[in-house]
Amino acid sequence: MIFSDVVRENRAEKRVPVEPEFWLLIFGDLFVFSAMFIAFIVARFESEATTQVFIAGSLSLNQAIGLSNTLILLTSSLFVAQGLAYFRANQFRLANRSLLCGIGCGLSFVGLKLFEYIEKYDQGLTVTTSDFFGYYFTFTGVHLLHVVIGISLLGFIVFKIKKQQEQALPSQGLFEGVACYWHMVDLLWLMLFSLFYLLN
């Protein structure tokens, strides 16, 4: 399988993906999300009453949608990694097909998330209902913004590959950067999923 070839190649080569400065952005973003997670934990365990509010909020979330969204994002990460492997092997048509699958997963994530927001809104649960829902809507909203930016970037790469002219091909660095960003979005969702849906 082509994917494992790339992994082996990367191990042999021992280089930093994209360029070292790029990781300032990824770790910067992870740093901010870590601060947000710590704020969430602090607010949750402030007193017995706040813990009860957070547990009640967590139980009222739709676990099925949360779990499907987790699986969808993990699958899309796999598609993007596969697409990058095809791109490195100069198989642009297959790379684009993988990326489009990844974008499809991303779009279904956005769709499910919006459905979940509307469902909560219909139940009268909004951002000002309780501390838990304040955190829930804002944190997942910031994450959703990241997903939308990621989908646009993936779409931009698909568009560039589709043009197929030598000079219009995206550089490998750009592709790697977008892929790393997409994996980060995935990682952040795993954290959000465990904090909001599973911690009860």
Place this chain on the structure above:
Amino acid sequence: MDYAQPSILTTPTTLAKDYKFDSALFSVYSAAFMVFCTVLGVIILAPMLPPFGQASASAETIAAFYMEANLQKKIGLCIMMFGTPFLIPLFALVGEIMKRRMVMPVLGSVQFAAGLFGLLFTFMMTVCWGTAAFRPERSPEITQALHDLGWLFATWVASATLLQLGSICVAVFRDKSTAPIFPKWFGYFNMWMLVLGAPACVINIFHTGPFAYDGLLGFWVPYAGLFAWFVAMMLAVAGAVKRLNNAA
């Protein structure tokens, strides 16, 4: 007096190579003076920053805050008001470097205009707090409204600064020359600041929690980012000016 007459058949890129930035470091010193005035004015003398718990505080608490050490707050705001425009030279210099040396005229203008626009609301912030401190004995609700208005001008108008960050970021990454004018880390740093500043756009919804104007993502992260960005701007621009003047 002799004029450097460029040849007729010349490209913007060759013209750009001859452009010099003499005495441009004064822009950086001017920005440092603005940061000094901000720290002295609204952090030390008038302790407006950080706003501990003010987004959810009662009108009486805010009024009492303005009543206590009133003259000191007024003097602090005077210093802030005087110092704010000294940031303009730095934005102008970055804009001119982008226009003339990197040959990105529209991006340069966007950078300067967005920077000015963001700065305009920094003036508005100082005016609102200055008005609140002007007659602190008035009914507390009005003082509270002015104080909140000042904070919304200060933080909520982050969108203009976000555009400025975006234009610098695009310029750094589109500079494909062999000796780039700005270092790569500066581009990534601006992109990171974009991420840090974005939550400031929703502070009008919350009174408590991380997104309120005194919360983690409404105050601490964007303002720590803002001051870090001032320092990074000054370092990157000073480095660029030195490189440009040595090369020419």
